[in-house]
Every structure is written in C-alpha cells, then in structure tokens.
Amino acid sequence: MRKITFTILTLLLYLSSPVSANTGLALVHGTGNPSDAYNDYWTGDFVNSVRQGLPNPSLVLVINCNFDKYMWDNAAAGCLAGALSQFISQNQITNLKVVTHSNGGNVMRWILSNPTWDSRYPNIINKTSRVIALAPSSGGTPLADAVMNGNVFESTLGWLLGYKSDAVRQQQESWMVYYNSNYLSGTSGRPALPTIFEAVVGSDVDSAIWDGDSYCAGYQNQVALEVTQNWLDSCSDGFLNCSSQQAAGTTWFKDKQKTKGSEPLSHQQSRRDCFNLDKLVRDRI
Amino acid sequence: MKPIKNIKNKTLLVLALALSSQAIAATQQSYQSSEPAAVSLPMQDDVEQQRVTYIWPTVDSTSSHISQSQQVQSDEYWQTVTGAELNKGFPLYVGSDALVRLAPMASYQSGARQISPAVNMDSISLSASAGSQPTVSLLADQEAMQTAGFDDGSVAVKVANHSDKPLTMRSESQLPGDAEYLLHVKEKGSTGLLQFAVPSQLDSQQQAITINANLGAKAIIPMTTQVSIITPTGEHIAAQLQHNKVTFDQQLSEYGARHGLYQVQIHTLGNVNGKLIKRSAKLPFALTAKTAAIEKVTVSDKLWVSLDVLEPGRYNLTATLQGIDKNGKAHSLQTADVAEYFEQSRAMALPFELQNFSQYDRFELVNVKLTDQSRLMTLQVLPQL
Known part of the structure; x- marks a missing residue:
C-alpha cells in the first residue's frame, strides 16, 4: 500500500511539473537600435502590467538589440539569441513566452525558422512555447518601398522605419515575399513554425481631436499615422496593412474584436497600455 | 529496441533502392556543368562553426521549399523630374483617382550634398488638355508630411482626373532647372x-x-x-x-x-481601357553560384550525405525521412535540419535515429534542400533523394 501511495505521489509530482515550469517573458522591440527599450519603446506601464501575468513577475527580459540590421545579422538575431540564451540559463527558464512588436516579429521568426544557423537557436526554440506578435511586419510595408523608391533622403519616415537601413530594405513588401518564400517559415504554403506564433492585428487609426482615445500613445503620432495610412489599405494601422500583419502564423485577434471599447490599435498603440492591450497580453502569457 | 546492426543491412539495401539512379545522375550532371565559382566568404566571426542539428516537432508536409519566382502587382509609379520639366510642364498619368507626392531630392555634387528647393503646392498647377479639368485637393502640406515623417519637404495631393488624357503638371514659380524631384503616383483601387x-x-x-x-x-x-x-x-x-x-x-x-x-x-x-497608364515595379x-552540391547518400549507423564542396562555408541540409512499409506505402516520419562548416568535400550525418523506425522496410529522403548559410543561397531543392 505504501509503495502504491509513493508511486501515486511521484506520478502526481511528475504530472504537476509543467505547472511549476519556470516561465519567463521576453519583450522584443521593432526596427531600431534602442539602448533603453523598457522606457523608450514599451514604457514601464506596459511592461509592468504584462509581467503580472507571470507566476514569477521578476522573470522578464526587455531586449535592446540592433534591429536596423538584416534579421540574420549578429547584431540583430545574434544579439537576440545571446540575450535569450543568457536569460534562459541564468534563470533556468523552461517555458519562454515572447512578445514582439513590428519587425521584432521577423527577427524572432528568423530564429524559429532557421534552427541550425546558430548553435544557440535550438535551445531557444525548444524553450519557447508562445510568441505573441504585436502588429508584426511579416509581409513588409509599402512605406518601406516608398522610402527606397528613388528618395535619397535618409531620414524619410525614420521614426517609423529607421533610417534607410538594412531593416528598411528588408521590410519592402517584395523583399519580405522573397524571405517568406525562401528562408522564413509560417506563411501560407511554407513549413510550419515550431511553436505558436500568433498576431495581434491593428486595423485602423483614430485621430479625432475630441476623442480621448486618440491621445493614447501620443496624439501627434496618431495624426502622423493618419497621413501615412493614405498609402496603405483601408485595413491598416498606419504603418502596416492588415494583410502583412496576418501573413505569418495565426491571428490571435484583430484589435476591435477584443480591445476596450472596440478601439483600433495604431502601430504606435500596439506597444503601449492602450485599450486593455496590456491586460489581454497579461492573461495570455 | 533492435540493435543498430540489425537494421543496418536492411537500411543499406532500402537506401540503395530509394536513391534512384535518376536523382543521383541529375544532381551530378548539374554539378559538373557548373564552373567553380569565385565566391568570397563572409567574415568567419559571422558564421557559426559548430555542427548544429534540429528535429522539427512536426513533419514538413509542404511539397516545395523554395519559390521559383517572385511576383507583384503595381498600382503606382515613381519617377525623377527636373526643375526644368516642372517649369515647362510634363505629363502626369492618372487613370481616375490618385495620391500624388512630390518630394525634393538630394544629390551629391563634388562631394557636397545639394538639396533641391521645396515646392509649394500652391504654385503647382494641374490641367487637362481638353474636357473637364481635374479635381485637386491638398492631402498633406509640408508641415503635415513632416509630422508624418516625410521630412524631405514632401507635399501630397489627391487628384481626380475626369478626362481620358494625361494631365499636365507645371510649376508656376520658376524652379532651378537642375533641381530634382521624386514624383510618386499611387492609384489605389485601380484596375x-x-x-x-x-x-x-x-x-x-x-x-x-x-x-x-x-x-x-x-x-x-x-x-x-x-x-x-x-x-x-x-x-x-x-x-x-x-x-x-x-x-x-x-x-x-x-x-x-x-x-x-x-x-x-x-x-x-501603356493603354488600359482607352487611358494611358504608367506603372513602376521592383522585384x-x-x-x-554552385558552392556545394549533394553527391550521394550512404549508410553506416546513420544516414550520411556526401557534399562536393567547391568553396569553404557553412552548409545546411533539410530533409524529411520517409519510411516505406511492406505494402509500399510511404509514411513521413521526421523532418530535420543539420548544418556544419566545411573546408572541403566530405559527408555529414543526418540526425535521424533509424533504429526507432525498424518497422519499415526501407527509407527515402524527400523535400531535400541544400543551403549555403555562409552566403545565404539556396543551392539545391530536390523532391526526393
């Protein structure tokens, strides 16, 4: 009898191990080379709200890498792999959740799609159970094409895209078609990604001066994205068409389906604590 | 679990059958017909040196790993126009409704950056040679465009062309003849x-x-x-x-x-439905270049793929292992990637544990793709080895 009880207890402990898995969260920024993404890219309000969804809210890593480079570059995916590997080993992470924004989704997808590129990649892939891709530029953006097509001003659309960098070239729509067809997984007709990669899709920009919702993440940014939206589809977040955001993985939700007040998420708002986005992500990790 | 030795002979036999002479011949032929390429290698520090293997959690069921072509649909055009052309007037091809952006360009002359003067949209006229005149409305002036990030002096207008002919775009104020401007016309919803x-x-x-x-x-x-x-x-x-x-x-x-x-x-x-349409696209x-090629597959305790390596570099092989049962039915078992750094021709082992699939009579490799990771080139895509 004692032997049976011991076996059952052992079995229960074994079965409960996934619950006690050491869950960590990494936030991966978009295009740019930030030195303080916590404050400058995400803001503390967003990060500190999302991390409350973790069993141990201290296990959070905010990435600062050079995503002005091509996604496979050592300064981009190499830097991300180094930071994630260190985070995993130092904290004995067994279950990694990753939240990306914009081009950060492409860099993470590079790692997930090319496991043998770097000896650190397989362990990262095996530990990653879910990627929540906020407004991922999986299919590129016509605005990158607009910057590259003959305009020699390096600063054009720099606040959205970076400054005529490799990352801008990479995010031209036709270039992303090339990468998606040849080196990235998760798009239609291509091999599946080895883990969940689910997108939150921003579908519109509100900038009515009388509407308080237009002020979340900065009114000026909303006005700017209203202008850039003219070069995009009717379903877009001011930087990316919905079709681009939905090109890889699965769609978790399109903004108005779940946000507070059914508000749309502009490209700026999809990385801030706007319209309960932070709480939705918190409950998902 | 059966010892490896037991399956070894069986696997040798089945691979010999599976590796059709046709596939091998085709591979060798394409390899032999190419001249060795003079291909530089990226900095060693940027290329992983370790052997890395990965078994995918799901078997790849896609029939092809690479698209043979890229395609795009364009509803826009862009061109450079000079100040002289703007002063004189030049044709603006608008089918019906369009967004038109005009941006001063920068050029480098004698090492110094020359920026063309910004254009005030009030001084730009759009006219039709006959019939109804176009409807023009300001979409964003320089300040609004600057706020949106177009800090190059861009202005943007919405244009509706009510005639079948191209419009004429002209600057009413005299611009320097050698000034250069980027004209970008986008016709959303155009057929x-x-x-x-x-x-x-x-x-x-x-x-x-x-x-x-x-x-x-x-x-x-x-x-x-x-x-x-x-x-x-x-x-x-x-x-x-x-x-x-x-x-x-x-x-x-x-x-x-x-x-x-x-x-x-x-x-x-060109002419589309009686209207002159201009379009630009890039792909x-x-x-x-052939830096390496699959030569043959052999078996000892594992599956080994020999590569003919023409240039040192890191090469990745992706393949799906299929087991063929006694009724001849193929079962996709595992998809794996393996990459190693090669200084010269040799074989690399695939990470499939064949002893775990001893119930199958023979094996095949399908959806095989050889990639040069050092240079990011797809070298070979074979439906079957």
Missing part, C-alpha cells in the same frame, strides 16, 4: 495594374534575367518600357529589355542574400 514576375534566383553564369510583365490584360510594350538592375547597395546598372529578357553588360558580383538582394526595376507606359532576386 490598370502591372503584373510583374521575375525568377527568385539568377545563376552567376547568366547575364540576362527572364521577366513576365503585363499591363492590364496585355503584355508590356518594349518601346515604352525602361528596365534597370539595382545592386544590393542601391546602385543602378543599365539594362535593356529584349523580348522578355532583361540583359545587362556589367558582371554582378554579390552572391547570395546575406548582404542584400539585387532588384529588377521596370517603368512602363528582388539573389545571384547564386
């Missing part, structure tokens, strides 16, 4: 689309790339079409369109996609 397709890869032995381009339902007209090649660093190479081939005199030299892609750019003018391609 006058340019359909453009190019191969995704160009072998380094070739100096022509085959394109497929249609404006509306008709093939483009070479006489009213200009093509060019854009290098990964953004330089333009002169090219000519002959039938459906873009030829160029300059040797392309940047192999693979690691440092960017080449692009074919096309500008074309990327990678210049490739």
Whole structure:
C-alpha cells in the first residue's frame, strides 16, 4: 500500500511539473537600435502590467538589440539569441513566452525558422512555447518601398522605419515575399513554425481631436499615422496593412474584436497600455 | 529496441533502392556543368562553426521549399523630374483617382550634398488638355508630411482626373532647372495594374534575367518600357529589355542574400481601357553560384550525405525521412535540419535515429534542400533523394 501511495505521489509530482515550469517573458522591440527599450519603446506601464501575468513577475527580459540590421545579422538575431540564451540559463527558464512588436516579429521568426544557423537557436526554440506578435511586419510595408523608391533622403519616415537601413530594405513588401518564400517559415504554403506564433492585428487609426482615445500613445503620432495610412489599405494601422500583419502564423485577434471599447490599435498603440492591450497580453502569457 | 546492426543491412539495401539512379545522375550532371565559382566568404566571426542539428516537432508536409519566382502587382509609379520639366510642364498619368507626392531630392555634387528647393503646392498647377479639368485637393502640406515623417519637404495631393488624357503638371514659380524631384503616383483601387514576375534566383553564369510583365490584360510594350538592375547597395546598372529578357553588360558580383538582394526595376507606359497608364515595379532576386552540391547518400549507423564542396562555408541540409512499409506505402516520419562548416568535400550525418523506425522496410529522403548559410543561397531543392 505504501509503495502504491509513493508511486501515486511521484506520478502526481511528475504530472504537476509543467505547472511549476519556470516561465519567463521576453519583450522584443521593432526596427531600431534602442539602448533603453523598457522606457523608450514599451514604457514601464506596459511592461509592468504584462509581467503580472507571470507566476514569477521578476522573470522578464526587455531586449535592446540592433534591429536596423538584416534579421540574420549578429547584431540583430545574434544579439537576440545571446540575450535569450543568457536569460534562459541564468534563470533556468523552461517555458519562454515572447512578445514582439513590428519587425521584432521577423527577427524572432528568423530564429524559429532557421534552427541550425546558430548553435544557440535550438535551445531557444525548444524553450519557447508562445510568441505573441504585436502588429508584426511579416509581409513588409509599402512605406518601406516608398522610402527606397528613388528618395535619397535618409531620414524619410525614420521614426517609423529607421533610417534607410538594412531593416528598411528588408521590410519592402517584395523583399519580405522573397524571405517568406525562401528562408522564413509560417506563411501560407511554407513549413510550419515550431511553436505558436500568433498576431495581434491593428486595423485602423483614430485621430479625432475630441476623442480621448486618440491621445493614447501620443496624439501627434496618431495624426502622423493618419497621413501615412493614405498609402496603405483601408485595413491598416498606419504603418502596416492588415494583410502583412496576418501573413505569418495565426491571428490571435484583430484589435476591435477584443480591445476596450472596440478601439483600433495604431502601430504606435500596439506597444503601449492602450485599450486593455496590456491586460489581454497579461492573461495570455 | 533492435540493435543498430540489425537494421543496418536492411537500411543499406532500402537506401540503395530509394536513391534512384535518376536523382543521383541529375544532381551530378548539374554539378559538373557548373564552373567553380569565385565566391568570397563572409567574415568567419559571422558564421557559426559548430555542427548544429534540429528535429522539427512536426513533419514538413509542404511539397516545395523554395519559390521559383517572385511576383507583384503595381498600382503606382515613381519617377525623377527636373526643375526644368516642372517649369515647362510634363505629363502626369492618372487613370481616375490618385495620391500624388512630390518630394525634393538630394544629390551629391563634388562631394557636397545639394538639396533641391521645396515646392509649394500652391504654385503647382494641374490641367487637362481638353474636357473637364481635374479635381485637386491638398492631402498633406509640408508641415503635415513632416509630422508624418516625410521630412524631405514632401507635399501630397489627391487628384481626380475626369478626362481620358494625361494631365499636365507645371510649376508656376520658376524652379532651378537642375533641381530634382521624386514624383510618386499611387492609384489605389485601380484596375490598370502591372503584373510583374521575375525568377527568385539568377545563376552567376547568366547575364540576362527572364521577366513576365503585363499591363492590364496585355503584355508590356518594349518601346515604352525602361528596365534597370539595382545592386544590393542601391546602385543602378543599365539594362535593356529584349523580348522578355532583361540583359545587362556589367558582371554582378554579390552572391547570395546575406548582404542584400539585387532588384529588377521596370517603368512602363501603356493603354488600359482607352487611358494611358504608367506603372513602376521592383522585384528582388539573389545571384547564386554552385558552392556545394549533394553527391550521394550512404549508410553506416546513420544516414550520411556526401557534399562536393567547391568553396569553404557553412552548409545546411533539410530533409524529411520517409519510411516505406511492406505494402509500399510511404509514411513521413521526421523532418530535420543539420548544418556544419566545411573546408572541403566530405559527408555529414543526418540526425535521424533509424533504429526507432525498424518497422519499415526501407527509407527515402524527400523535400531535400541544400543551403549555403555562409552566403545565404539556396543551392539545391530536390523532391526526393
């Protein structure tokens, strides 16, 4: 009898191990080379709200890498792999959740799609159970094409895209078609990604001066994205068409389906604590 | 679990059957017909040196790992116009409704950056040669465009053309003749689309790339079409369109996609439903060279794939293992990747544990893809080995 009880207890402990898995969260920024993404890219309000969804809210890593480079570059995916590997080993992470924004989704997808590129990649892939891709530029953006097509001003659309960098070239729509067809997984007709990669899709920009919702993440940014939206589809977040955001993985939700007040998420708002986005992500990790 | 020795002979036999002579012959033939390429290697620090293997959690069921061509639909065009052209007036091709952006360009003369003076949209006139005059409304002035990030002095207007003829765009204030402006016209929702397709890869032995381009339902007209090649660093190479081939005199030299892609750019003018439509498009391609090739597969305790390596580098093989049961039915078992750094020709072991699949009579490798990771080039895609 004692032997049976011991076996059952052992079995229960074994079965409960996934619950006690050491869950960590990494936030991966978009295009740019930030030195303080916590404050400058995400803001503390967003990060500190999302991390409350973790069993141990201290296990959070905010990435600062050079995503002005091509996604496979050592300064981009190499830097991300180094930071994630260190985070995993130092904290004995067994279950990694990753939240990306914009081009950060492409860099993470590079790692997930090319496991043998770097000896650190397989362990990262095996530990990653879910990627929540906020407004991922999986299919590129016509605005990158607009910057590259003959305009020699390096600063054009720099606040959205970076400054005529490799990352801008990479995010031209036709270039992303090339990468998606040849080196990235998760798009239609291509091999599946080895883990969940689910997108939150921003579908519109509100900038009515009388509407308080237009002020979340900065009114000026909303006005700017209203202008850039003219070069995009009717379903877009001011930087990316919905079709681009939905090109890889699965769609978790399109903004108005779940946000507070059914508000749309502009490209700026999809990385801030706007319209309960932070709480939705918190409950998902 | 059966000892490896027990399955070894069986596996040897089945692989000999599975590796059809046709597949091997085809591989060797394509390899032998290529000259060794002079391909530079990226900095060693940037290329992983360790052997890395990975078994995918799900078996790859896609039939092909690589697209043979890229294609795009364009509802826009862009061109450079000079101050002299703006002063004189030049044709603006708008089918019905369009967004028109005009941006001063910068140029480098004698090492100094020259910026063309900004254009005030109030001084730009748009007119039709006959019939109703166009409706023009300001979309964003310089300040609004600056706020949106177009800090190059851009202005943007919405234009509705009510006639069948191109409009004339003219500056009422005199601009320096050598000033340059980027004109970008986008016609969202237009049915006058340019359909453009190019191969995704160009072998380094070739100096022509085959394109497929249609404006509306008709093939483009070479006489009213200009093509060019854009290098990964953004330089333009002169090219000519002959039938459906873009030829160029300059040797392309940047192999693979690691440092960017080449692009074919096309500008074309044609008649769609009685209106003159102008369109531009660009599509990327990678210049490739044969740096390695699959030679053969052998079995000892594992599956080994021999590579003929012409250039040192890191090579990745992706393959799906299929087991063939006694009824001849194929079962996809595992998909794996393996990559190693090669200084010279040799074999690498695939990470499949064959002893775990001893119930099968024989095995096949399908969906095989060889990639040069050092240069980011797809070298071979074979449906079956």
